[in-house]
Amino acid sequence: MFLASTGFWIDQLVNGLTVGSMYALIALGYTMVYGVLKMINFAHGEVFMLGSYAGFGVLVALGGEEISGPMVAVAILLAMLAAALASSGASVVLERVAYRPLRNAPRLAPLISAIGASIFLQFLVLDVTSAKASFYPRLFPSGGLEFGEVRVTYLQLFLLLSSILMMLFLYTVVQRTAMGRAIRAVAENRTNAALMGVDVDRAIVTVFVLGAAMAGVAGVLWGLFFLQIRGSMGFLPGIKAFTAAVLGGIGSIPGAMVGGYFLGLTETIGREALSAIPGVDLPNEWRDVIAFSLLVLVLLFRPTGIFGELVGRRA
Amino acid sequence: MRELLGAVRARVPSRGQLTGPLLVGVFAAVPLIPFFTDSWLRVFFLVGLYVVLGLGLNIVVGFAGLLDLGYVAFFATGAYLLGILTSPQSPIDLHLGFWYVLPLALVLGALVGLLLGLPVLPLRGDYLAIVTLGFGEIIRILLVNMRDITNGSQGLAAIEKPPVPGWQEIDEPWQWYYFVLLLAVVVAFISARLRDARIGRAWEAIREDEDVAAAMGINTVKYKLLAFATGAAIGSVGGVLFASFIGFINPTSFTLQVSINVLAVVIIGGMGSTWGVVLGAFILIGVPELLQFRETADALERIGWLRGIVNAPFAAIDAVAPFDVWQVPEASEWGRLVADKRFILYGALLVAVMVLRPTGIFPSRRRKLEFEHPLPAETAEALAAGGGGGSS
Numbered sequence: 268m269f270l271a272s273t274g275f276w277i278d279q280l281v282n283g284l285t286v287g288s289m290y291a292l293i294a295l296g297y298t299m300v301y302g303v304l305k306m307i308n309f310a311h312g313e314v315f316m317l318g319s320y321a322g323f324g325v326l327v328a329l330g331g332e333e334i335s336g337p338m339v340a341v342a343i344l345l346a347m348l349a350a351a352l353a354s355s356g357a358s359v360v361l362e363r364v365a366y367r368p369l370r371n372a373p374r375l376a377p378l379i380s381a382i383g384a385s386i387f388l389q390f391l392v393l394d395v396t397s398a399k400a401s402f403y404p405r406l407f408p409s410g411g412l413e414f415g416e417v418r419v420t421y422l423q424l425f426l427l428l429s430s431i432l433m434m435l436f437l438y439t440v441v442q443r444t445a446m447g448r449a450i451r452a453v454a455e456n457r458t459n460a461a462l463m464g465v466d467v468d469r470a471i472v473t474v475f476v477l478g479a480a481m482a483g484v485a486g487v488l489w490g491l492f493f494l495q496i497r498g499s500m501g502f503l504p505g506i507k508a509f510t511a512a513v514l515g516g517i518g519s520i521p522g523a524m525v526g527g528y529f530l531g532l533t534e535t536i537g538r539e540a541l542s543a544i545p546g547v548d549l550p551n552e553w554r555d556v557i558a559f560s561l562l563v564l565v566l567l568f569r570p571t572g573i574f575g576e577l578v579g580r581r582a
Numbered sequence: 583m584r585e586l587l588g589a590v591r592a593r594v595p596s597r598g599q600l601t602g603p604l605l606v607g608v609f610a611a612v613p614l615i616p617f618f619t620d621s622w623l624r625v626f627f628l629v630g631l632y633v634v635l636g637l638g639l640n641i642v643v644g645f646a647g648l649l650d651l652g653y654v655a656f657f658a659t660g661a662y663l664l665g666i667l668t669s670p671q672s673p674i675d676l677h678l679g680f681w682y683v684l685p686l687a688l689v690l691g692a693l694v695g696l697l698l699g700l701p702v703l704p705l706r707g708d709y710l711a712i713v714t715l716g717f718g719e720i721i722r723i724l725l726v727n728m729r730d731i732t733n734g735s736q737g738l739a740a741i742e743k744p745p746v747p748g749w750q751e752i753d754e755p756w757q758w759y760y761f762v763l764l765l766a767v768v769v770a771f772i773s774a775r776l777r778d779a780r781i782g783r784a785w786e787a788i789r790e791d792e793d794v795a796a797a798m799g800i801n802t803v804k805y806k807l808l809a810f811a812t813g814a815a816i817g818s819v820g821g822v823l824f825a826s827f828i829g830f831i832n833p834t835s836f837t838l839q840v841s842i843n844v845l846a847v848v849i850i851g852g853m854g855s856t857w858g859v860v861l862g863a864f865i866l867i868g869v870p871e872l873l874q875f876r877e878t879a880d881a882l883e884r885i886g887w888l889r890g891i892v893n894a895p896f897a898a899i900d901a902v903a904p905f906d907v908w909q910v911p912e913a914s915e916w917g918r919l920v921a922d923k924r925f926i927l928y929g930a931l932l933v934a935v936m937v938l939r940p941t942g943i944f945p946s947r948r949r950k951l952e953f954e955h956p957l958p959a960e961t962a963e964a965l966a967a968g969g970g971g972g973s974s
Contacts, residue, residue: 306708307708307711307712309711309715364933364937365933365936365937368937369936369937372936373647373790374707374708375643375647375649375707375789376936377936378649378707378708378711379649379845379849379932379936380932380933380936380937382649382651382711382845382932383928383929383930383931383932383933383935383936384929384932384933385929386842386925386926386928386929386932387926387929387930387932387933388929389929390923390925390926390929391926391929394922394923394926502719502838503719506712506715506716506719509712510716513709549727550727552723552726552727553723553727555719555720555723556720556723556724559716559717559719559720562712562713562716563701563702563713566701566702566705566709566713567701570705570709
């Protein structure tokens with residue numbers, strides 16, 4: 268069993284990378300907000316969930332399961348756009364209402380405000396949807412590319428490629444544009460950036476918008492991949508994406524990407540590997556336990572993350 | 583002579599010192615009033631339980647300034663310890679009585695707190711928040727999956743009620759009410775003493791500024807661990823009480839909602855304040871239960887005419903609109919509707935309290951002073967003149 272098929276393990280590898288790419292997209296929002304505000308945006312998981320619902324709405328409006336042929340590509344693009352817009356909009360409101368007034372408050376205050384916003388959004392959507400799940404239409408043909416024993420479905424391919432494209436886009440914005448420079452300056456030192464003429468408020472709002480757009484697109488990808496979405500769906504991916512951000516060194520953008528893939532791989536392969544031990548059978552939920560244990564271990568032994576980029580102990 | 587007078591005056595409690603015992607006396611009289619039926623007393627027990635939990639979390643969040651978002655984990659620890667050791671369905675064949683489990687739960691709760699706090703507490707406070715949030719969810723997964731210990735999702739039934747030697751078991755709602763009242767008073771007393779002791783001052787210093795506290799020679803990790811473990815132990819004892827009162831537990835009783843409830847009680851009531859926690863527990867836990875009472879629905883029915891007025895604009899739009907317009911529900915439904923939507927309300931309240939009134943509705947006196955007068959004017963001036971360099 269343990270060495271039975273290499274194909275099986277490569278399948279798991281692809282699975283892990285697929286899930287990991289979504290974690291990576293969400294993790295970017297955590298890491299960027301942390302970079303500029305030194306605060307965990309607990310509501311980021313809910314921003315992801317809102318994006319998923321916005322994309323769902325667009326897909327249903329365009330015909331749901333009926334969409335076929337080239338319209339599939341258009342529909343998915345529109346869904347992603349709507350998700351990015353909805354998530355960014357929600358994030359801007361959040362920043363304005365719940366975080367900005369507390370920017371200079373004692374450090375507990377914005378954290379509590381963030382968790383309050385997270386609870387508010389989660390239970391609001393649960394209430395509107397009567398706590399029922401919604402189902403994304405199956406839009407992708409079930410086939411895939413075969414590499415010997417290994418098969419990568421079109422859906423997985425699409426997820427991997429689109430997440431990489433999104434990250435490249437973000438990286439370019441942050442590294443190559445004037446706004447990106449402003450963001451990096453604010454992350455470095457807010458006061459000095461302001462003295463150099465950087466519009467700090469605008470830079471911070473941009474960070475929220477960019478992070479939320481990534482999360483919104485991740486929400487659509489999540490729906491396409493797992494099909495089922497619900498109001499509480501943001502909770503666990505939120506915690507895991509944060510774990511990914513910590514793994515890569517919180518505050519670091521490449522770190523969040525690598526952390527996301529690493530976490531996806533570890534939890535998927537970790538569970539299968541543990542289950543391969545005779546007498547052990549771990550249900551799917553154990554992926555959550557593995558991811559969480561990883562978070563605790565990293566905090567214990569290397570709180571600055573794999574890249575060790577920013578301060579872990581105190582900031 | 584003056585010394586004598588001073589001594590006498592010291593013996594006479596001031597008005598502030600009397601409020602506590604007086605209010606406890608009022609609470610103790612509640613079951614004697616015939617108006618409060620068993621269902622009321624059950625709600626009051628629940629409020630009392632949340633006062634205990636709130637006071638426990640208050641030590642962590644209010645005193646030491648550590649954000650614990652997974653308090654349910656410790657609550658579950660105590661509840662499951664009692665369940666495993668007294669339920670006939672327990673997969674572990676080991677029977678212990680309620681009164682033995684209670685102190686055990688205290689110790690186990692503190693140990694779980696230490697175990698969880700050790701890797702995280704030396705780090706920034708934010709990490710504690712996310713780790714506890716994660717652990718609050720993981721504990722439920724563990725409870726479901728460790729069937730050989732917890733009996734999985736089937737749960738544990740017939741959990742022991744506390745026997746009173748020479749009398750009977752605590753079973754009636756009024757008996758439970760007095761039990762939880764006693765526990766709440768004990769916990770409130772302990773927490774007040776801790777707050778005013780050296781340890782409480784250390785917590786306060788850490789909460790205000792960890793670096794300064796460390797510079798003053800406070801072992802911050804040790805004191806943070808102590809706060810976390812104390813809160814965990816109290817949560818665990820609360821869990822024992824809950825399991826025994828309900829008699830049946832399964833993993834669905836231990837969700838994120840419990841953590842949210844306790845956090846909301848502490849923060850909306852007023853961080854650091856005992857009476858804030860009591861008021862918070864009554865408003866956030868008691869009122870939603872009371873709103874679901876048959877009597878409440880009947881009472882609301884009597885103001886049914888109000889619905890007509892509130893609904894008038896909606897009805898008017900509905901009359902002309904080609905589609906169905908949302909209508910205000912029947913008055914008798916209002917209570918239940920509010921109760922259903924309480925978590926949305928808690929979330930909004932947490933944000934609102936932080937933004938508008940960070941001391942909570944009923945703040946502790948000291949905390950209020952800190953917020954309103956950060957420093958006496960002359961101290962601030964002296965500091966400014968001294969030019970203590972460097973902003974943070």
